[in-house]
Amino acid sequence: MKTFLLALVLVSQSVLANDCQIRQASKVTSERQVGNIDDLIKIKSHQKCQVKFSIVIDGEKHNVNWTHEDYGDPELSCRKAIDNGMGELYLRLGGKFQTESMVVCREGQPKQYQPVKIGDEGLENEFGSVEKKKYFKFKGAQCRYFSERYNNGQLRFAKGIICQNDQLWTVVDKW
């Protein structure tokens, strides 16, 4: 018998939150004496695979019956069925868990940059600066020029004016 360090991803889920995906993965890590998979039966059908097998863990025989449905190769579904069946077995037997969370933002389809419009608000440093760095007064508010480069199918360079409105700056003109 060998001693294995079992590290199996049991749960993995993706939750879409705004532009971010929250990925969670739970691992079972424990030191157990795990035997080989015996009496493996694979029942393949359209896009899914059912596996039945037995395995001895810590001297005790366990029977596993698991089905995995996927849109890929049926053989791959069988491997996933074995992995998931083993994972479920480890869960039943108990062990040490480790859970990891990872937040991945702006993954997947990149969002197209939306050029600023007159009336948009933001922090001052969110607006590009121009060579004219001097602030000036307009209708009692502190203002400055800003510049913007973007690609909306064509490379664009735009300039405009932002004016301070409390903590935020408002786009008052753009060209």
Place this chain on the structure above:
Amino acid sequence: MRFLIALVAVLVAGCGNSTSLPTYEQLTKYPLSCKLKYEQFSELKNIQRIKNFAQDPDALSPEDRQYNALLKEHLWWFVYNCEQ
């Protein structure tokens, strides 16, 4: 008679928009001056009103975008350069 009515209609329509608009080239040579800021600002604002460009510069043709940009640069020039 019909010809006369049509002629009068054309003349009336023409008079309603009698300001001669500068070309882009002419606008680049516009003699901006703080001393004449009220007159010049008013004149440029009038051109802007007649042109009636869309607010979104991306909605304009390249020529209109260029003209609109220069016009706005000129208008803001007074705010930026001329002390109240």
